[in-house]
Amino acid sequence: MDDYKNISDNIENKEMANRMLNANLSGDTVILVGKCTISYEGRSWKYLEPGVRSVIIKPSGAMVVNSSHRVKPENWQPEGSSITIDTNEDEELIVEALNSGESLQARFLNIIDCIHYEHSDDRNSSVEGKESDIHNHIIKNPEIIENGFTVLEHEKQTEAGDIDIYGVDNESNRVIVEVKRRKATLDSVSQLNRYMESSVQSSRGIVAAPDITDSAERLLSDDGYEFIQIETPKLVT
C-alpha cells in the first residue's frame, strides 16, 4: 500500500492544479475533498454555499459533485465535457466543466485531500435482467403470452414509437404487446394505447408484466385491453 498518489501535501494550489490536470489528461480519475462552492448554470441552475464536499473528475470529461446523503450527485457534468483545473487571482483552486453551453464550477476555499488513480475500464460491464432479456425470452417462448401466440416483429417501428412485441393469436388477431419488467403503471397503459391508436393493424392490446397497479388495470380494462402476468427474472420485486 502506498500514498504517493496523494498530492495534497505541502504544495501550492497552482502546483496542485497542474498535477491534477496532468493526472486527468493522462487518464487518471481525480478525487478532491475540501470546502468549496458549487455553481451550475444550464438547463437549470443551482448554487451551493461554501461547504465540505467531494468532487470527482473523470478522464472521460465527466465531473461529479457528490451528495451528502443521496446516491445521485448534487451536481454533475456529463462525459465529454471540457475540463479546466486552475487557480484564480486569489489562488483558489477552480475546477470547471463545460458542455453544450452548460457550466459547472467548483471553487475550493481549502483542500482536505486530493487523490488520483487509474480507474479500471468498466465500459463493457452491464446489468443482467433487463427488459430486452424478457423480450428475447418471449420471442423464444411465445406461449408465455398465450397458447397459439406467434411473434411477428420485435421493436416494430410506428410513428408513435416502437412496439415491444407485435404478433398474432390463434384466431389471426393482430396483437400489440407492451412489456414491463416491473409492475405496470398508468404510463404503461398510455404507451400501449398510443401504439394501438397508431396506423399499425391491431385488434388486441396486451400489457405483459409481473404485476399492475389498480388504477392502471382499471384504465387498461376501460380501454378494452388486457393484462397478462408474466414471470420476470428477479430476486426481489
Add this chain to the structure above:
Amino acid sequence: MDDYKNISDNIENKEMANRMLNANLSGDTVILVGKCTISYEGRSWKYLEPGVRSVIIKPSGAMVVNSSHRVKPENWQPEGSSITIDTNEDEELIVEALNSGESLQARFLNIIDCIHYEHSDDRNSSVEGKESDIHNHIIKNPEIIENGFTVLEHEKQTEAGDIDIYGVDNESNRVIVEVKRRKATLDSVSQLNRYMESSVQSSRGIVAAPDITDSAERLLSDDGYEFIQIETPKLVT
C-alpha cells in the same frame, strides 16, 4: 492542509475496517480506492471483475461504486441501507450494503487510498427552474396560455393521474393543460390524452411547452389537441 484523515497507511485491514465503520457511524463520508470486485443482487444483478475503483459510503447508508467514465454509478445502494465494513477469513476488506432484500458488496484485494471527512449537509439545497415553477408562473399569469384563460385547479386529481393545470377559456370550455419545461414528446401527448379520456369534464386539451417534437405534434393534432408555446426559464435548451 492535513492528511490525518487518510487511514490507509501502515495498518491492518481489520483495524482499517474498524476505523471506517466508526467514521461512518460518527457521520463521516468514507471514500475507499483500491482493486476490488463488486457484486450486486436484487431487482437485477451485476458482477464486476477485480479492478481498481472508488467506493463511497455515506452516513445516510447510501453506498456508491463510481463508474470509470459515466456520471451514473456502476452500482449503488440507496440511503437507508444497512452498512457493514469488516474483513473476511482471507483478511480482505469487505464493504456491504443491504436494503430491502438487495445486496451490494465490495471485496477489496488491495487498498490504494482510504479517506473520510464530514460532508456538509446539502439536504436542503435544490435546483431552480423546475416544472412547478412554471405552474406557479401560469397560475399568476394565466394569459400565458391564452387571453381569457382562467385557472380552476392545480394538480387536479383524476383516476388517471394528476392534471397539471385545469382551467376554463373565455367561451366556458373546460381545458386540460399538460405543462413541460422542455420539448414535449410523444409521452407528453399520451399523458394529456390520458387525462382527456378520464372522467374530468373537458373540451380542450393543451400541451404547453417551449417546443414539441414533430411526431408528438402530429399525434397531438390527430387527437384534436393543441400545442401552445411558452417561454421557460432556462439558459440553454
Add this chain to the structure above:
DNA sequence: CCATAGAGCTAGTCA
C-alpha cells in the same frame, strides 16, 4: 406503504 410524475433525468440505440 403505494402510486404518480418530474428529472439539469442519464444512457443507449437507431433513424
Add this chain to the structure above:
DNA sequence: TGACTAGGTCTATGG
C-alpha cells in the same frame, strides 16, 4: 444530431 425508451431509474410528494 434528434428522437424515442428503458432504467436496479432516483427522488419528491401526496394519499
